[in-house]
Amino acid sequence: MKNFEIAVIPGDGIGKEVVPVSLKVLDTVAEIHGGLKFQYREFPWSCEYYLEHGQMMPDDGLDILKNFEAIFLGAVGNPKIVPDHVSLWGLLIKIRREFEQSVNIRPAKYFKGLRSPLVNPNDFDLIVVRENSEGEYSEVGGRIHRGEDEMAIQNAVFTRRGTERAMRYAFELAKQRRGHVTSATKSNGIVHSMPFWDEIFKEVKQDYPQIVTDSCHIDALAAFFVTRPQIFDVIVASNLFGDILTDIGGAIMGSIGIAPAANINLDGKYPSMFEPVHGSAPDIYGKGIANPIGQIWTAKMLLDHFGELELGQKLLDVIEDVTNDGIKTPDIGGKASTREVANEICQRLRKADKLVQR
Known part of the structure; x- marks a missing residue:
């Protein structure tokens, strides 16, 4: 059994909506694999945390994070309450720099179902x-x-x-x-x-x-x-x-909202960090319509990083099939909610696995 301990930082805005549903997708992938398990520990570090504590993460935040095998980040920033240079340099960039995540990789491809x-x-x-x-x-x-x-x-x-x-x-x-x-x-x-x-x-x-x-x-x-x-x-x-x-x-x-990214520590001394490219979109937070694809594609990159390339490709194929069938959020022309998109991806992963077992 491969057991991976993941630090989860939903962060601000829609990060708190797309991260939970993406973890459910990861758990579905692990369920299908059989020999894979993810254990999560969530941290509330965000602009709201800054308002309460005067810093984006506690003084020992990096010491806590360094014991995990990866960091799964949602979104950072809410300029209405904390200036961007404070929020980014206090959390996202701090992690990148201190954990020597010296390479950032971002894919882009023609995406089925997206114009x-x-x-x-x-x-x-x-x-x-x-x-x-x-x-x-x-x-x-x-x-x-x-x-x-x-x-x-x-x-x-x-x-x-x-x-x-x-x-x-x-x-x-x-x-x-x-x-x-x-x-x-x-x-x-x-x-x-x-x-x-x-x-x-x-x-x-x-x-x-x-x-x-x-x-x-x-x-x-x-x-x-x-x-x-x-x-x-x-x-x-x-x-x-x-x-x-x-x-x-x-x-x-066709949308910055679906783009993923990985910040890679090349020698494994510190954990790598996986995040979508999109921001926290405070204007739509709480409406349940945030696009989860960027975060879920980021989960695919996390699977790749752990050597699960076949599972990662299977997940991306399902994401594209769901999008191509019109099950997508309003920002890319659909009517589905955040949860509906993620739930459909989970259902199709399970269905595809049952077909393979036959």
């Missing part, structure tokens, strides 16, 4: 590997002076170690997929960090002669995501470039 804004999506299926610990999102910099001489300096920090590990992850991932890696760069405009990025990419690809590679400037790459996304397999990008590209990925799927 892509592209005239001809051509069944695109891509995944972005985003460097997750440094780059343009470093904290190095500051502000000086006031008035007309005021100045803000933001330093982008690229290390060989951080850059190379993201690239190697991308190449290893491509070996499991279609064998192609695209590097996102901008060395014709950013004269220090991007040539450095390009040099390391050229070095790393020498160790993967079986992988086809190319390098593309981020402005052109963003355009190609819209005009011909089907040409891409794995894209490796810096922190900022990866952030931008993955939002485009969600858009061309």
Whole structure:
């Protein structure tokens, strides 16, 4: 019996609605597997927690979390009560940085039953590997002076170690997929960090002669995501470039609300964290209409991380079939509730398992 202990942080807004139903889906997958079990411990860390305690998580929060095998996060943020920079840096980014979750991976694909804004999506299926610990999102910099001489300096920090590990992850991932890696760069405009990025990419690809590679400037790459996304397999990008590209990925799927993400600790020293890309959507919280697909697809990525690739693919196939049959929430053109979508996914997982047993 494989037993995995998962720390659950529903967080804010719709996170408190989509996380519980997604755990039921995970439990259904475990039930079907027979030799798999998940144990959950939920933590109330959120903006509401901040209002009561003055911090997004307790002082020993990271010490508590490090004993789990994964973190399942819902959504963080409610700017009406806590500024975003406080909520994000006090919980989400704190976990990413302190737990050395140096790679963020986000897939995007033509999703059955979801209307892509592209005239001809051509069944695109891509995944972005985003460097997750440094780059343009470093904290190095500051502000000086006031008035007309005021100045803000933001330093982008690229290390060989951080850059190379993201690239190697991308190449290893491509070996499991279609064998192609695209590097996102901008060395014709950013004269220090991007040539450095390009040099390391050229070095790393020498160790993967079986992988086809190319390098593309981020402005052109963003355009190609819209005009011909089907040409891409794995894209490796810096922190900022990866952030931008993955939002485009969600858009061309037809909804950012279904996009998943995984923050990966590469050496297993700390747990990895799995979260949907969407925000907390406080405007619809409590209405029971939040789209659970992003969170459930995130559960699929958690299964993949634990080596249950076949189960993960089975879950994604069922999610697509349910969506394709019109059982979906109002944000993507349906009339179903959050629970109805999740319950249908659970029912079809059980039905598919019974058919296999016959």
